[in-house]
Amino acid sequence: MLVFKTVRELQQFLSTVASNSIGFVPTMGALHQGHLSLIEKSQQQNKLTVCSVFVNPTQFNNKEDLLNYPRNVLADIHLLENLDCDNEEKRIVLFLPSENEIYPNKIEKSYDFGNLSLVMEAQHRPRHFDGVAMVIERFFDIIQPTKAYFGEKDFQQLAVVRNLVKQLNLSVQIIGCPIVREANNLAMSSRNERLTSDQKEQAAHIYKFLQIAKQQAKTLTVEQVKNNFVNSIKNIPALQLEYLEIANGNTLTSIENWEDTTYCVAFVAVFVGNVRLIDNVTLFNFRKSILGSI
Numbered sequence: 001m002l003v004f005k006t007v008r009e010l011q012q013f014l015s016t017v018a019s020n021s022i023g024f025v026p027t028m029g030a031l032h033q034g035h036l037s038l039i040e041k042s043q044q045q046n047k048l049t050v051c052s053v054f055v056n057p058t059q060f061n062n063k064e065d066l067l068n069y070p071r072n073v074l075a076d077i078h079l080l081e082n083l084d085c086d087n088e089e090k091r092i093v094l095f096l097p098s099e100n101e102i103y104p105n106k107i108e109k110s111y112d113f114g115n116l117s118l119v120m121e122a123q124h125r126p127r128h129f130d131g132v133a134m135v136i137e138r139f140f141d142i143i144q145p146t147k148a149y150f151g152e153k154d155f156q157q158l159a160v161v162r163n164l165v166k167q168l169n170l171s172v173q174i175i176g177c178p179i180v181r182e183a184n185n186l187a188m189s190s191r192n193e194r195l196t197s198d199q200k201e202q203a204a205h206i207y208k209f210l211q212i213a214k215q216q217a218k219t220l221t222v223e224q225v226k227n228n229f230v231n232s233i234k235n236i237p238a239l240q241l242e243y244l245e246i247a248n249g250n251t252l253t254s255i256e257n258w259e260d261t262t263y264c265v266a267f268v269a270v271f272v273g274n275v276r277l278i279d280n281v282t283l284f285n286f287r288k289s290i291l292g293s294i
Contacts, residue, residue, distance in 0.1 A: 009165040024145035030070035030190035034180040038149040043090035059131030203240035210281040242269040
């Protein structure tokens with residue numbers, strides 16, 4: 001598998017391939033089956049897939065989280081090599097840039113995504129989405145992909161990236177891909193590597209309680225569903241709830257009554273020890289999201 005560490009090397013290579021069939025999968029490494037599902041989707045739809053591994057410092061508001069973020073490039077390369085990466089019809093190349101390659105001018109940017117970047121993650125991670133937008137805009141400029149693939153676990157990020165593409169009038173198509181879960185239904189995340197086996201078992205309650213909320217949404221009020229979820233989490237000592245939001249899946253605006261939207265998603269962030277996990281479940285969707293197939 002070809003590995004490129006500089007923008008110049010990657011762009012020289014890309015100049016030799018068909019520019020109308022380039023898929024892009026941005027990652028921060030510590031690859032797992034969730035990432036691989038995005039790459040496999042790209043392989044199905046493009047002749048070339050560029051996978052990046054770059055732990056983006058600008059989207060971390062917690063320095064300890066940045067320092068502790070799992071990194072294992074050799075393992076990542078091994079996983080990618082098992083995906084038939086050198087097949088000319090579905091080739092994979094790895095972009096492994098340094099911080100200086102991505103941010104040579106050290107310029108920070110601010111963006112306006114409206115409500116999408118004011119709620120939930122944005123409230124608890126200041127400037128997080130500015131950092132996400134900076135790195136994605138930079139990657140899109142370098143790679144000029146036809147399509148780019150993002151996991152629906154990071155639902156709010158996906159919405160922000162779609163909005164970024166619209167604002168910048170870019171031609172890249174953003175593809176949202178379903179959440180991939182572990183055997184116990186814990187949403188796959190690179191951060192799961194930092195959990196003990198017991199913590200993983202406890203973290204499985206997050207999805208269990210979300211599924212209960214989905215059932216309760218048929219008969220209880222929004223407030224009752226939220227209260228029941230909060231109380232359920234409190235009964236699991238290993239879990240500490242940061243937020244639970246029940247919101248319009250298009251605008252991410254919180255709702256007070258089920259009638260406020262026809263597309264409703266429950267979003268949650270939970271600490272398991274010092275590891276922060278997020279997840280989401282669609283409670284109901286009576287029409288197609290204006291953001292696309294999320």
